[in-house]
Amino acid sequence: MSQWQRGLYALTDAHLMPDDATLIYRCEGALDAGIALLQYRDKSGDEGRRERQARALKALCDQYETPLIINDDAALAWRLGVGVHLGRSDGSIARARQVLGPDAIIGATCQGSLEFAEQAAGEGASYLAFGRFYPSQTKPDAPPADLSILEQAARFGLPRVAIGGIDADNIDATVSGGADLIALVHGIFGHEDPGAAVHRLNQSFHG
Numbered sequence: 001m002s003q004w005q006r007g008l009y010a011l012t013d014a015h016l017m018p019d020d021a022t023l024i025y026r027c028e029g030a031l032d033a034g035i036a037l038l039q040y041r042d043k044s045g046d047e048g049r050r051e052r053q054a055r056a057l058k059a060l061c062d063q064y065e066t067p068l069i070i071n072d073d074a075a076l077a078w079r080l081g082v083g084v085h086l087g088r089s090d091g092s093i094a095r096a097r098q099v100l101g102p103d104a105i106i107g108a109t110c111q112g113s114l115e116f117a118e119q120a121a122g123e124g125a126s127y128l129a130f131g132r133f134y135p136s137q138t139k140p141d142a143p144p145a146d147l148s149i150l151e152q153a154a155r156f157g158l159p160r161v162a163i164g165g166i167d168a169d170n171i172d173a174t175v176s177g178g179a180d181l182i183a184l185v186h187g188i189f190g191h192e193d194p195g196a197a198v199h200r201l202n203q204s205f206h207g
Protein backbone atom coordinates (compact mmCIF):
# COMPACT_ATOMS: atom_id res chain seq x y z
CA MET A 1 0.00 0.00 0.00
CA SER A 2 1.37 3.45 -0.93
CA GLN A 3 1.70 5.93 1.88
CA TRP A 4 -0.94 8.25 0.42
CA GLN A 5 -3.65 5.59 0.65
CA ARG A 6 -4.37 5.90 4.37
CA GLY A 7 -4.60 8.92 6.65
CA LEU A 8 -5.75 12.51 6.51
CA TYR A 9 -6.59 14.31 3.27
CA ALA A 10 -6.58 18.11 3.70
CA LEU A 11 -8.55 20.32 1.26
CA THR A 12 -7.75 24.03 0.98
CA ASP A 13 -10.43 26.71 1.08
CA ALA A 14 -10.14 30.21 -0.37
CA HIS A 15 -12.35 31.75 2.32
CA LEU A 16 -10.32 30.31 5.18
CA MET A 17 -6.99 31.11 3.46
CA PRO A 18 -7.65 34.20 1.36
CA ASP A 19 -4.08 35.18 0.41
CA ASP A 20 -0.97 33.33 -0.78
CA ALA A 21 1.02 33.77 2.43
CA THR A 22 -1.79 32.42 4.64
CA LEU A 23 -2.40 29.52 2.27
CA ILE A 24 1.25 28.47 2.23
CA TYR A 25 1.82 28.96 5.96
CA ARG A 26 -1.25 26.98 6.98
CA CYS A 27 -0.67 24.20 4.45
CA GLU A 28 2.91 23.90 5.67
CA GLY A 29 1.57 23.44 9.22
CA ALA A 30 -0.67 20.59 8.05
CA LEU A 31 2.06 18.97 5.94
CA ASP A 32 4.60 19.19 8.72
CA ALA A 33 2.19 17.52 11.18
CA GLY A 34 1.62 14.64 8.73
CA ILE A 35 -1.13 14.43 6.12
CA ALA A 36 -1.40 11.78 3.41
CA LEU A 37 -2.69 14.06 0.63
CA LEU A 38 -3.27 17.78 0.03
CA GLN A 39 -5.97 19.01 -2.35
CA TYR A 40 -5.89 22.51 -3.80
CA ARG A 41 -9.58 23.49 -3.99
CA ASP A 42 -10.23 27.01 -5.18
CA LYS A 43 -13.59 27.99 -6.62
CA SER A 44 -12.68 31.64 -7.26
CA GLY A 45 -12.48 31.30 -11.04
CA ASP A 46 -9.33 33.46 -11.00
CA GLU A 47 -7.07 31.49 -13.37
CA GLY A 48 -3.91 33.46 -12.59
CA ARG A 49 -4.30 32.98 -8.88
CA ARG A 50 -5.07 29.28 -9.28
CA GLU A 51 -1.97 28.70 -11.43
CA ARG A 52 0.28 30.67 -9.04
CA GLN A 53 -1.02 29.12 -5.84
CA ALA A 54 -1.06 25.59 -7.24
CA ARG A 55 2.59 25.94 -8.33
CA ALA A 56 3.58 27.20 -4.90
CA LEU A 57 1.79 24.29 -3.23
CA LYS A 58 3.46 21.82 -5.61
CA ALA A 59 6.90 23.08 -4.51
CA LEU A 60 5.85 22.80 -0.85
CA CYS A 61 4.37 19.31 -1.24
CA ASP A 62 7.57 18.15 -2.98
CA GLN A 63 9.55 19.19 0.12
CA TYR A 64 7.31 16.99 2.27
CA GLU A 65 7.04 14.19 -0.31
CA THR A 66 3.26 14.47 -0.06
CA PRO A 67 1.15 14.20 -3.23
CA LEU A 68 -0.76 17.31 -4.36
CA ILE A 69 -4.19 16.91 -5.95
CA ILE A 70 -5.88 19.66 -7.97
CA ASN A 71 -9.65 19.92 -7.66
CA ASP A 72 -11.73 20.07 -10.86
CA ASP A 73 -8.95 20.93 -13.34
CA ALA A 74 -7.15 18.09 -15.16
CA ALA A 75 -5.33 20.55 -17.45
CA LEU A 76 -3.75 22.36 -14.49
CA ALA A 77 -2.87 19.00 -12.93
CA TRP A 78 -1.17 17.98 -16.17
CA ARG A 79 0.86 21.22 -16.34
CA LEU A 80 2.12 20.61 -12.80
CA GLY A 81 2.55 16.84 -13.05
CA VAL A 82 0.22 16.16 -10.11
CA GLY A 83 -3.07 14.37 -9.43
CA VAL A 84 -6.65 15.54 -9.92
CA HIS A 85 -10.01 15.16 -8.18
CA LEU A 86 -13.06 15.10 -10.48
CA GLY A 87 -16.71 15.41 -9.48
CA ARG A 88 -19.71 14.26 -11.45
CA SER A 89 -19.63 17.26 -13.79
CA ASP A 90 -15.87 17.92 -13.92
CA GLY A 91 -15.00 15.78 -16.95
CA SER A 92 -14.28 12.16 -17.66
CA ILE A 93 -12.11 10.02 -15.38
CA ALA A 94 -11.11 7.87 -18.38
CA ARG A 95 -9.93 10.93 -20.31
CA ALA A 96 -7.98 12.22 -17.31
CA ARG A 97 -6.30 8.82 -16.97
CA GLN A 98 -5.32 8.93 -20.66
CA VAL A 99 -3.87 12.42 -20.32
CA LEU A 100 -2.19 12.13 -16.89
CA GLY A 101 -0.84 8.60 -17.34
CA PRO A 102 -0.94 5.39 -15.31
CA ASP A 103 0.80 6.69 -12.18
CA ALA A 104 -1.27 9.82 -11.57
CA ILE A 105 -3.59 9.90 -8.55
CA ILE A 106 -7.10 10.49 -9.91
CA GLY A 107 -9.96 10.81 -7.44
CA ALA A 108 -13.68 10.56 -8.11
CA THR A 109 -16.71 11.91 -6.26
CA CYS A 110 -19.19 9.08 -5.73
CA GLN A 111 -21.58 10.79 -3.25
CA GLY A 112 -23.63 7.91 -1.80
CA SER A 113 -23.78 5.83 -4.95
CA LEU A 114 -22.25 2.41 -5.66
CA GLU A 115 -23.18 2.91 -9.33
CA PHE A 116 -21.04 6.05 -9.51
CA ALA A 117 -18.25 4.16 -7.74
CA GLU A 118 -18.42 1.24 -10.15
CA GLN A 119 -18.25 3.58 -13.13
CA ALA A 120 -15.31 5.54 -11.71
CA ALA A 121 -13.42 2.36 -10.81
CA GLY A 122 -13.98 1.04 -14.31
CA GLU A 123 -12.63 4.24 -15.83
CA GLY A 124 -9.41 4.06 -13.82
CA ALA A 125 -9.96 6.11 -10.67
CA SER A 126 -7.26 5.77 -7.99
CA TYR A 127 -9.63 6.41 -5.07
CA LEU A 128 -13.36 6.71 -4.50
CA ALA A 129 -14.75 9.58 -2.41
CA PHE A 130 -18.05 9.17 -0.54
CA GLY A 131 -20.06 11.73 1.44
CA ARG A 132 -21.16 13.94 2.77
CA PHE A 133 -21.53 12.02 6.01
CA TYR A 134 -22.17 14.91 8.45
CA PRO A 135 -23.41 18.50 8.11
CA SER A 136 -20.73 20.47 6.26
CA GLN A 137 -19.99 24.16 6.68
CA THR A 138 -17.98 24.14 3.46
CA LYS A 139 -20.62 22.48 1.29
CA PRO A 140 -23.97 22.45 3.13
CA ASP A 141 -25.90 21.40 0.02
CA ALA A 142 -23.81 18.33 -0.77
CA PRO A 143 -26.16 15.31 -0.89
CA PRO A 144 -26.07 13.21 2.31
CA ALA A 145 -24.72 9.67 2.32
CA ASP A 146 -24.94 6.82 4.80
CA LEU A 147 -21.79 5.45 6.42
CA SER A 148 -22.77 1.91 5.40
CA ILE A 149 -21.68 2.70 1.83
CA LEU A 150 -18.04 2.54 2.93
CA GLU A 151 -18.19 -1.17 3.77
CA GLN A 152 -20.17 -1.91 0.62
CA ALA A 153 -17.54 -0.11 -1.50
CA ALA A 154 -14.75 -2.39 -0.24
CA ARG A 155 -15.57 -4.61 -3.22
CA PHE A 156 -13.87 -2.16 -5.62
CA GLY A 157 -10.47 -2.70 -4.01
CA LEU A 158 -9.64 1.02 -4.08
CA PRO A 159 -8.93 3.40 -1.19
CA ARG A 160 -12.20 4.83 0.16
CA VAL A 161 -12.25 8.51 1.06
CA ALA A 162 -14.88 9.87 3.48
CA ILE A 163 -15.77 13.57 3.29
CA GLY A 164 -18.23 16.10 4.67
CA GLY A 165 -18.37 17.57 8.15
CA ILE A 166 -15.75 15.27 9.64
CA ASP A 167 -14.13 16.49 12.86
CA ALA A 168 -12.49 15.21 16.04
CA ASP A 169 -15.88 14.07 17.40
CA ASN A 170 -16.90 11.82 14.51
CA ILE A 171 -13.61 10.73 12.89
CA ASP A 172 -13.34 7.51 14.92
CA ALA A 173 -16.80 6.35 13.82
CA THR A 174 -15.92 7.18 10.21
CA VAL A 175 -12.63 5.27 10.24
CA SER A 176 -14.37 2.33 11.96
CA GLY A 177 -16.98 2.51 9.20
CA GLY A 178 -14.31 1.65 6.64
CA ALA A 179 -12.73 4.92 5.48
CA ASP A 180 -9.09 4.68 4.44
CA LEU A 181 -8.69 8.42 3.99
CA ILE A 182 -10.51 11.17 5.87
CA ALA A 183 -10.97 14.36 3.85
CA LEU A 184 -11.51 17.63 5.69
CA VAL A 185 -11.65 21.36 5.11
CA HIS A 186 -12.94 22.89 8.36
CA GLY A 187 -11.72 20.02 10.54
CA ILE A 188 -8.16 21.13 9.69
CA PHE A 189 -8.12 24.65 8.23
CA GLY A 190 -11.01 25.94 10.34
CA HIS A 191 -8.65 25.72 13.32
CA GLU A 192 -6.21 28.44 14.25
CA ASP A 193 -3.38 25.89 14.31
CA PRO A 194 -3.89 23.35 11.50
CA GLY A 195 -0.83 21.38 12.62
CA ALA A 196 -2.28 20.82 16.09
CA ALA A 197 -5.59 19.74 14.52
CA VAL A 198 -3.74 17.25 12.30
CA HIS A 199 -1.86 15.80 15.29
CA ARG A 200 -5.16 15.28 17.13
CA LEU A 201 -7.00 13.78 14.16
CA ASN A 202 -4.09 11.48 13.29
CA GLN A 203 -4.57 9.67 16.58
CA SER A 204 -7.55 7.98 14.94
CA PHE A 205 -5.12 6.29 12.54
CA HIS A 206 -2.04 5.81 14.66
CA GLY A 207 -3.54 5.31 18.11
Ligand SMILES: Cc1ncc(COP(=O)(O)OP(=O)(O)O)c(N)n1
Nearest residue numbers: 071085086087088109129161163183
Ligand atom coordinates in the same frame (compact mmCIF):
# COMPACT_ATOMS: atom_id res chain seq x y z
C1 LIG B 1 -11.81 14.12 -1.70
C2 LIG B 1 -12.93 14.87 -2.33
N1 LIG B 1 -14.15 14.32 -2.33
C3 LIG B 1 -15.18 14.98 -2.87
C4 LIG B 1 -14.98 16.22 -3.45
C5 LIG B 1 -16.13 16.95 -4.09
O1 LIG B 1 -15.94 17.09 -5.48
P1 LIG B 1 -17.12 17.75 -6.35
O2 LIG B 1 -18.33 16.92 -6.18
O3 LIG B 1 -16.63 17.96 -7.72
O4 LIG B 1 -17.35 19.14 -5.65
P2 LIG B 1 -16.33 20.38 -5.55
O5 LIG B 1 -15.29 20.03 -4.55
O6 LIG B 1 -15.71 20.59 -6.89
O7 LIG B 1 -17.18 21.52 -5.10
C6 LIG B 1 -13.69 16.75 -3.43
N2 LIG B 1 -13.40 17.94 -3.98
N3 LIG B 1 -12.68 16.06 -2.87
Ligand SMILES: Cc1nc(C(=O)O)sc1CCOP(=O)(O)O
Nearest residue numbers: 131132136138142165184185186
Ligand atom coordinates in the same frame (compact mmCIF):
# COMPACT_ATOMS: atom_id res chain seq x y z
C1 LIG C 1 -15.77 19.52 -1.02
C2 LIG C 1 -16.79 18.65 -0.41
N1 LIG C 1 -17.36 17.62 -1.11
C3 LIG C 1 -18.26 16.97 -0.41
C4 LIG C 1 -19.04 15.83 -0.92
O1 LIG C 1 -19.92 15.34 -0.21
O2 LIG C 1 -18.76 15.40 -2.04
S1 LIG C 1 -18.45 17.58 1.16
C5 LIG C 1 -17.27 18.76 0.86
C6 LIG C 1 -16.85 19.77 1.87
C7 LIG C 1 -15.89 19.21 2.90
O3 LIG C 1 -15.57 20.23 3.78
P1 LIG C 1 -15.80 20.11 5.38
O4 LIG C 1 -14.77 19.14 5.85
O5 LIG C 1 -15.53 21.51 5.87
O6 LIG C 1 -17.20 19.66 5.60
Ligand SMILES: [Mg+2]
Nearest residue numbers: 072086087090
Ligand atom coordinates in the same frame (compact mmCIF):
# COMPACT_ATOMS: atom_id res chain seq x y z
MG1 LIG D 1 -15.61 19.42 -8.57
